[in-house]
Amino acid sequence: MRNNLILNIQLIAILGLVVFLYSFTSKRNEHRKISKPTIEFLDSESPFVTHEMVNNLLIDNFGGTFSIQKDRVDLKNIERTINKHNLIENSEVFLSVDGKLQTVIKQKTPIARVFNGNKSFYIDYKGGKMPLSSNFSARVPLVYGDLNNRYSKDCVQLLRTIYDDDFLKKNIIGVKILPDGSVIMKNRNYSYDIVFGRTIYMERKFNNYKAFFQKAVQDTLINSYEKINLKFTKQVVCTK
Template sequence: MRRINWYSIRLVMVFFVMIFLYSFSSKRNSVRKINKIDIQFDSKENMFLTHQMVNNLLIQNLGDASRLQKDKVDLNTLENELSHHEMIEKAEVFSTIDGFLNTRITQKTPILRVISDNDSYYLDRKGDRISLSTNFSARVPLVVGEISKEKRKSYLKLFNEIKKDDFLSKNITGAQIMPSGNMVLTNRSFDYKIAFGKPINVQKKLRNYKAFFHHAIKDTLIKEYKEINLMFTQQVVCKK
């Protein structure tokens, strides 16, 4: 008489039980309703948006989230809608087993604020426009004048260099774009103007300015300077 292999039978039974439990839990999870929206920002800086503003954006696309089943929520659509907001650089949306809809927001980081005759706005490191916010005012250089789309890339290079340098980001407070395209920068510490010229040879000019400042700060004459000219890349010309 053939002997029954109970070990194999138990394995098969365990396998089918696991499939049943997985199917059962998946079904229950899919019909579970969204019971809470959790919103987190990746940084406490540049808080253009509030939790309530993001929550409102989600509700506009979700409707009454408390009545929605998890499997009815299109996470990709939500991410795309949030990511297209002018103040958001990146958005991640995902749900959890306990019915939480989690949203992670990376806000855009402004590097300058443009003030023209009829408009005022921020630009981020990529050149994307950010409208002014009633919730937050970024501490970035104020640029007076027009930045055309054709020349935007060269200006962005200058202000990105300023932004990533600890000394320059604290020292350079503003700029004026002249009709010729030349720029005059202002600094936080003294009354002199910085004749930067056109936004070319940016890194060389900024290195020259830093070298000048760290040397001149040791001399009381720096208070008498009216203009620091960086247009000649081989030297810094100072005028009293």
């Protein structure tokens, strides 16, 4: 009986010590000052945004200094501040146990660059406008014409299709949008016009173009064409 009492007292003492230590370390951790942030980019091969730019956004959010207690850091507010940047799609900000502020950045993905009068900007994968960056230029198709008309959504889908396809992404460098919504494209290595027509039956038209291209290169006739017409979904009409 006496042994059980001693054992229970020991267990209570150990439990009390654990609770005390946990409370003490938690309080100490909450009052720890955060250290200089680490910044990671998910798409580091396209550096539209630099570490310095993100660091400046963080400094502005903290009022010019990182000397602030962990329990006073509003991570959601920091994320909202970073996400307002017009080259950033999303961010995740979190604190490590040792007080390091870690920031993971996903930049917007450009799928085309638009030339409209004196203005130039990217179209991102979601179809929004994305400004140019002084740090990096994306290798994407150049788009001419009016993207503000009623055909613009279809044109964005066309540009997405080009971006997602390795062959098209490598070969299509120019897209001209005509007033009626029809499209003319340019190939990177050949001077002919690709008359795509309206943005309907896109997959079928592109498959026809790939088949034509493979055969024309093998037959060494590809340099003799001025126009490749894809309007007719069951055939490709070539003009010399």
